[in-house]
Amino acid sequence: MLTVENVDCGYGRLQVLRDLSMEVAGGAVGLFGPNGAGKTTLINAIMGINRVTAGSITFEGRGIHNRPTHEIVHGGIALVPQERELFPGMTVLENLRIGAEQVPHARDRGEETLETVFGYFPILRERTKQLAGTMSGGQQRMLAVGRALMALPRLLILDEPSLGLQPSIVHELFTILGEMKEHVAVLVTEQNVRESLRTVDRGYVLENGRIVLRGTADELANDPEVERSYLGL
Ligand SMILES: Nc1ncnc2c1ncn2[C@@H]1O[C@H](COP(=O)(O)OP(=O)(O)OP(=O)(O)O)[C@@H](O)[C@H]1O
Ligand SMILES: [Mg+2]
Incomplete structure (x- = not known):
């Protein structure tokens, strides 16, 4: 449904995303990574807020990169921004x-x-x-x-929805997202990887503007690198 292919994106001379490819085929997809990895930059590229300098982004078969944001929203993608x-x-x-x-x-x-x-x-x-x-x-x-x-929307994007919330509220929110994903595809960026992995079907780990790991929620939960860096074991 959403396909990001070989995308470069940045701010002026600062290149943040490098040759980035990922997709959302339905269900819920997580996008994980530390501060400054480029999660918001990618989300804003999908929404037409950031300019893509190479590669393509397609939604339901139509190219949407560098299209005006309102057109992308009309086309069926809605964003819950990091800054509410x-x-x-x-x-x-x-x-x-x-x-x-x-x-x-x-x-x-x-x-x-x-x-x-x-x-x-x-x-x-x-x-x-x-x-x-x-x-x-x-x-x-x-x-x-x-x-x-x-x-x-047919695709709902949430940029760090758990930020600043108490653990019990985060848990409730992810439970509700789990119900929602039966009706609308979800792409969620998170630093709270543990909660997210309960809800998402697949995920990507982004570091320094590149996807360094991808897999099902189970694969990511059992990955030693993910455990060490994100699950705090
Ligand atoms: N408007 C901007 N102008 C210039 N540089 C920016 C801008 N927004 C982000 N950056 C830089 O781009 C890089 C990626 O930032 P981004 O906000 O995409 O990361 P993030 O993964 O969303 O991080 P966080 O978890 O803190 O939200 C960082 O080096 C950041 O300083
Ligand atoms: Mg961000």
Whole structure:
């Protein structure tokens, strides 16, 4: 569904991604790696936020690299960015509705999709009138995921969703992602490899802008290098 082939990407003269290839064929895929490895750079290249200088990115058979972000979102990919972009002074419901605004077919099915989102995150139904900025960090994260779902993506990308959350909330969030991946393909970048490996089907390890390891969740969980570097054994 998503294929990244031989991509180079960076910032000015700083090249970050080098000849990077990976794919999402469905289910949930994890993208792991230390700070500065290039995870966000790759996500932003997929979303058309970063310019790709070599290689190609295709989604459902169409080339999307260096296309405008709104076109990529229309095409069926939604992002929950690393820096959450909620509107803190707007209510939960307003934030969710905005998620459907950019995509005409999602706007038409907004009420129906709201029910789906409330099914995943019942707390959001209870808090529809609350201002987003007054909710806890975990609830805001769930709202950010809900808002992305409102665009009816076929691929949902999450950039470090566990960042700054308590372990119990991280666990809950990954459990919900596990339900979600039955309905929408998921690409998730994470430093919390242990939690992610419960949920993802496959994963990639990125270091210095290159994929250094790829495999199923089981293969990665049993890889001595992954254990040593990421599972803290
Ligand atoms: N806007 C930017 N301008 C210049 N350099 C950048 C920019 N964003 C990231 N970089 C650099 O690109 C490299 C990769 O950063 P990136 O944010 O993609 O890593 P990451 O894997 O997402 O890390 P983290 O886990 O901290 O989010 C780093 O060396 C970083 O300093
Ligand atoms: Mg990042």
